[in-house]
Amino acid sequence: EAQVTQNPRYLITVTGKKLTVTCSQNMNHEYMSWYRQDPGLGLRQIYYSMNVEVTDKGDVPEGYKVSRKEKRNFPLILESPSPNQTSLYFCASSSWGGKNTEAFFGQGTRLTVV
Amino acid sequence: GQQLNQSPQSMFIQEGEDVSMNCTSSSIFNTWLWYKQDPGEGPVLLIALYKAGELTSNGRLTAQFGITRKDSFLNISASIPSDVGIYFCARGSGGSNYKLTFGKGTLLTVNP
Numbered sequence: 001e002a003q004v005t006q007n008p009r010y011l012i013t014v015t016g017k018k019l020t021v022t023c024s025q026n027m028n029h030e031y032m033s034w035y036r037q038d039p040g041l042g043l044r045q046i047y048y049s050m051n052v053e054v055t056d057k058g059d060v061p062e063g064y065k066v067s068r069k070e071k072r073n074f075p076l077i078l079e080s081p082s083p084n085q086t087s088l089y090f091c092a093s094s095s096w097g098g099k100n101t102e103a104f105f106g107q108g109t110r111l112t113v114v
Numbered sequence: 115g116q117q118l119n120q121s122p123q124s125m126f127i128q129e130g131e132d133v134s135m136n137c138t139s140s141s142i143f144n145t146w147l148w149y150k151q152d153p154g155e156g157p158v159l160l161i162a163l164y165k166a167g168e169l170t171s172n173g174r175l176t177a178q179f180g181i182t183r184k185d186s187f188l189n190i191s192a193s194i195p196s197d198v199g200i201y202f203c204a205r206g207s208g209g210s211n212y213k214l215t216f217g218k219g220t221l222l223t224v225n226p
Contacts, residue, residue: 004156035216042120042202042218043157059215090156092214102147103204103214105156 002027006091006106013081013113021076021109023091031094032074033058033103034066036087043090049074081113120203120217128225133190135220137203142183145206147214148175152199160201161188193224 004025013019025032033048035058045058049068063085065077074093078085088110092103120137127133137146145164149157161172163179163186170177176189186205190197203217 033214040218043204043216045214048213092156102159102162105158107156108154 002104004091004093004104004106006089006109008109009107010110011112013111015082015113016080019078019081019111021078021089021091021111023074023076023106024072025074025091025093025104026072027093027095027104028071029093029095029104030071032068033092034064034074034076035090035092036060037090037108038087046076046089078111081111083113085111086113087111118203118205118215118217120220122220123218124221124223126223126225127193129193129195131193133193133197133222134187135201135203136185136187137205137217138185139205140184143205144183146177146179146186147204147206148177148186148188149202149204149216150199151202151219157202190222193222195224195226198222198224 007022030051034046035043037043044060046064047058047066049055052068052071055066068074088108090108091106094103118137118139147162148160150160151157161170161177166183167181168179174191179186200219200221202219204214
């Protein structure tokens with residue numbers, strides 16, 4: 001079954017404690033991205049990756065890092081989380097180019113930073 | 115970044131009614147996508163549009179890519195309770211339409 005898998009689904013952490021949210025896709029997609037969803041703001045892109053070792057900032061990258069060492073995985077790293085990073089996070093993947101731009105989303109990770 | 119204006123922000127309707135929502139952009143783009151997000155889930159693609167003027171249906175859903183390439187609408191006919199959720203428009207950009215920008219969403223509530 002084609003899917004994007006995020007872990008964990010729920011996470012409560014304290015300010016400053018480094019954390020990683022994992023994302024894995026089994027569709028051999030080149031393109032992966034991270035979004036955060038906040039009430040009234042919709043989905044905003046944090047970082048994206050066009051292929052292995054190719055990443056770039058989205059619209060709200062501050063406070064986040066990513067890596068793309070393998071095609072299937074695209075972890076989101078918060079080196080020093082702060083309360084304003086409390087949000088619902090989604091990973092998405094899609095094929096590169098043309099009509100294959102429809103993104104498939106994971107089920108989300110709800111992060112609370114206290 | 116580029117902004118998408120999605121309206122309305124929320125809708126409360128009775129079961130059986132038709133619904134319409136739309137998105138506009140100040141720039142032209144090559145792709146419009148419509149997603150639905152159920153509570154506690156990630157967004158799921160409903161309809162994808164790739165040509166100006168294109169009108170596409172998916173069951174009770176119909177979406178159109180505006181002729182100016184700056185807008186799109188989504189209609190839902192004969193709404194049912196499971197239509198409840200947040201509907202997002204998104205437009206593609208970048209050399210191969212790989213970068214998606216989302217509207218802020220329309221929260222739809224359907225009263226049985």
